[in-house]
Amino acid sequence: MKIAIIGTGYVGLVTGVCLSEIGHEVTCIDINPEKIEQLKKGISPIYEPGLEELMEKNREAGRLDFTTNYIIGLKDKEAVYIAVGTPQSEDGAADLTYVFNAARSIGQNITRDVVVVTKSTVPIGTNAKVRQLVMANLQDNVCAEVVSNPEFLREGSAIEDSFNGDRIVIGSDHKGAGDIVAEINEPFGIPILRTSLHSAEMIKYAANAFLATKISFINEIANLSERTNANIEEVARGIGMDTRIGNKFLNAGIGYGGSCFPKDTQALVKISEERDYDFHLLKSVISVNENQKTALVRKAKERFGTLHGKKIALLGLAFKPETDDMREAASISVARELIEEGAEVIGYDPIATENAKKVLPEEVQYVDQIEEAIKQAEVVFILTEWKEIVEKTLIFSNLFMEKPIVFDGRNCYSNEDLANLEIEYISMGRDQVTNVQERRVAAAI
Missing domain, CATH: 1.10.1040.10 (N-(1-d-carboxylethyl)-l-norvaline Dehydrogenase; domain 2)
Structure with missing residues (x-):
């Protein structure tokens, strides 16, 4: 089927690439020309394991293309997906500006009947407004029906989720439009749940x-x-x-x-x-x-009394592993509070450093190697459970830190993992490990 995707952010790009992988002809549309040029070169604007490889495979097969031109992007398309951002407004509501702009552009540029598929997360009742906007902006004697098809992708495993999801939700008050979206998704082999528009949104x-x-x-x-x-x-x-x-x-x-x-x-x-x-x-x-985001800071203040002048390394800055996404990451709150307490903060992340620099306090220092971060620090905070952190318990030995003191916000290790290390280890909801004191007492005896 010939499909257009409006928006090449996280949801739009993953959706477009995966739809092309199951055989559809997909054109992704974005108003950002720099982003489109990068995508045409096979460079993804987001970090997602396996995405660039799959993108390049389908570009070479002729099933995936990118453009800034709505006329070109929507030409002869049978389905048009809206996958633009719905950022949070100051009052907490979803900002639907981009969704409604996409709806207007669809109406102005389609030349045949289409199904408009909303992937963006939108409040209940939005899809009805999307259809109204599309129909109000039509330039030709055509029709559009709207289907809600919410995404359930986890950053860091979005490709896996696309092909092995629990369900595909198709919400529509028009049976024929829902049937078309069901046909589009059939090759995924995932159970399909048909609902009303409002139910899918909810x-x-x-x-x-x-x-x-x-x-x-x-x-x-x-x-x-x-x-x-x-x-x-x-x-x-x-x-x-x-x-x-x-x-x-x-x-x-x-x-x-x-x-x-x-x-x-x-x-x-x-x-x-x-x-x-x-x-x-x-x-x-x-x-x-x-x-909860600043629980480690409170634990550290209880341990030391004051954090003023302490050199503290933050290991992991992204909100979760396998992504460079810094949106609402705990590291933002932690870094701000530590700086306010007068601590010196050293940041390390294997992927997200450049994005972190845009949102963390400017006082944060960055290093390229996990060992370097630990060597410079008196105290370590683990904020993201990256694989290289979980698998490297020995980096917390006194080879790297004179007196290893670790506050683990992700419970990366068990007590047994640390049994042979002289370390103070404070985690979440578990007993504190104080091997340093125990060994010193044993030696004195």
Whole structure:
């Protein structure tokens, strides 16, 4: 099928590449000429494992192209996907400017009947407005129907999710339009759920809000576990074995970040307020998460009394591994608070450094090697569970730090992992490891 994708951000580019991989002819449209030139050269504007390789494969096969020209991009297309950003407004609502601009451009440039497929995360009722805008801007005697097809991609594993997702949601009040989108997605071999437009819009927000709730809940249990001598990993394992709960999103840490959970939870609260409904639970989820981001700073202040003059290395700056995305990353809150406390901050991330420089305080110093960050530091904060951090317990030996003191916001190691190291290790919801003191006492005896 001939398909156009409007927007070459995270969702748009991954969607376009994966649709071309299952045999569709895809043209991706973006108003940014520099981005389009890079894409034509096979260079992705985002870091996502496997994306550039798949992009180049389908470009060479003639199934994937890029343009800034709507006339060219929409010519003869049977389906047009809207995959532009819906950033958070100051009041927490989703900013639909780009979505509505895309709808107008579709109406002005299509010359045949099309199905407009909304991939962008939009508030309930938006798709009806999209159709109105498309139809109001038509230049030819054609028609457009709108389908909501929300994405459920995880940054860092988006390609895997595209081909092995749990479900594909197709929301439409027009059966024929829904049938076309079902046909487009059939080669993925993933179960398809057909719903109304409003239900599909709600499913996206509800799914992200529920997952955010699980994260905030387990973090609250972790905080309580520290005060009751329970081990959060044992607790999480015990409740996760209950099939009614499940074991995913039960990893205690320093909260969620990224482009979806923070924005979508705030947007759902705003949607609720507009319908005169007070979403108490979700407000608490958001509050808990904001507080959790700086939990390591509070732990360090309890340990040292003051952080003024301390050299502190932040290992991992992106909001999660396998991405360069800094949106709502915990490192932003942590770095700001440490700078305010008078600490010297050294930042390291294998991928996200350039993006980090745009949002972290200018006082942060950056290094290219994890060992270099640790050597310069008196204290280490682990903020992102990159594989190279998880697999390198020995970097915390006194070969690199005179007195290793590590605050782990992602529970990367077990006590057994650190048994042979002289280290102070403070993690989330677990007993503190103080091998340094234990060994010194044993030696004295």
